[in-house]
Amino acid sequence: MTMRILLIDDQPENVETLYNELTTELACDCKIIGFAEAKTTILDYNPHIVVLDVMEGSGAEAETTGFLTSKFIWEEKFCPLVFYTAAADQVGEEYHKNHPFICIISKGDKSEQQVLARIKDFAPQISELEKVSQEIRWTMNGALRAIAPGLFNSIDATKRQDLLVRSARRRVAAMMDDSISTGNPDLMPWELYLCPPVVDHCLTGDIIRKRNGQKDDPESYAIILTPSCDLAETATRSAKVDQVLVSRCFGPERLREELNLAGVKKWGDKHTEKILSVLRQGYSQSCLPLAELPGEFPPLVADFRELLLIELDDIGQAHEDYYRVASVDNPLRELVAWAYMSSAARVALPDRDFDGWAKEIIPPASA
Incomplete structure (x- = not known):
């Protein structure tokens, strides 16, 4: 793959050396433009990386x-960005300087080599992101092929356009989700978290943290159990509940206690198999293990015996008492609902004459 690199500088001669090194050493497709053409060129050229000066003019x-x-x-065409400028000290937090896809390099003697080195670091990610873009385009093509006949044959022309867009989006999302979530042994447990959350309102399975809680303390967290349909908020509807049912979270020791493994002094294969058995099923009788999300929260165990009601208005992304750390993707969201239902909503089983009943089922010759 040939990388497309856009150099934006009001004095093209300042980046000619860099241009030459990029085209010869990395065999990149490069363009040099000024600030006036930046927006249209970014959209038309679709660069993989932008190398950007800060100052226009002098003195x-x-x-x-x-x-x-x-x-x-940042807002319209996100891609790795290199601030290559003599005003590096002016690039502050408001320009996302600590984001992994943004770097700052001061212009100076042999600084071109620093830019080349950083672009080499970006290259593997650029290649994979290009594959994702291609996959999305191919998936969209397949979705349109599949849904267009039905829409054009049975839907009124005045409604067709909106339905085509909505149906295509839904089918693309389903196809993309299925392609990465079914039977993939390399899927990391935390890949089913959506962090930060995608939608603005709470959903079943959202992981929340006390605003004043410690990030590395499992007991600062809880998981939402209220059905998503009661929590959804749109321009035309409000949430159906004022309070949210949550399960408190604890550390992995809570699961070990439930499995009678808390006092094990010498860990063996049989103990590991007990843990694996729960992970394969997804939950135990009253606990749901949740994998660590590196950098966001530690390994958690939701205990369905430890329930709380929290005011819905106390959960948010701003200054509320509880902070929404992450949502969960399906099938993990389905697992949360099923695990809680299995724990808290088991059907009653009255005492009966099971021995006599069994004789009705066992073949006479075998009784």
């Missing part, structure tokens, strides 16, 4: 036009 009349361009890249 007292210089302006930080590059920051406006970086905002456009």
Whole structure:
């Protein structure tokens, strides 16, 4: 794959050396443009990486036009961004300088090699992201092929356009989800978390943390059990509940206690198999293990015997008492609902004459 790299600088001669090294050493497809053409070129050229100056002009009349361009890249065409500028000290937190796909390099003697090194670091991710883009396009093509005949044969032309878009989106999402979630032994447990959450309202399976709780303390967390249909909020409807049912979370020791493994001094294969058995099933009698999400929360165990009601208005992303850390994707969301139902909503089983009943089922010759 040939990387497309866009160099944006109001003085093209300042990046000619970099341009030459990129095209010769990395065999990249490069363009040099000024700030005026930035927006249209970014959309038309679709660069894999943008190398961006900050200052336009010089002296007292210089302006930080590059920051406006970086905002456009962040919001409209996200891709790795290298701030390559003599004003590196002006790139602050508001320009996402700590994001892994953004770096800052000061112009200076042999600084071109620093840019090349950083682009080499980006290259593996660029290649994989290009594959994802191709997969999305191919999936969209397949979705349109599949749904168009039915829509054009049975739907009124005035409604066809909106239905086509909605149906295509839904089918693409389902096809993409199925392609990565069915029978993939390499799927990491935390890949089923959606962090940050995708939608603004709470959902079943959302993992929340006390605003004043410690990030590494499992007991700062809880998992939402209220059905998503009662929590959904849109422009035309409000949530159907004022309070949310949650299960408190604890550390892995809670699962070991439930499996009578808390006092084990010498861990053996039979003990490991007990843990694996729960993980394969997804839950135990009253506990749901949740894998660690690196950098966000530690390994958790939701205990369905430890339930709380929390005001819905106390959960949010701003200054509420509880912070929504992550949502969960299916089938993990289905597992959360099923595990809680299995634990808390078992059907009653009255005492009966099972011996006599069994004789009705066992063949006479075998009785």
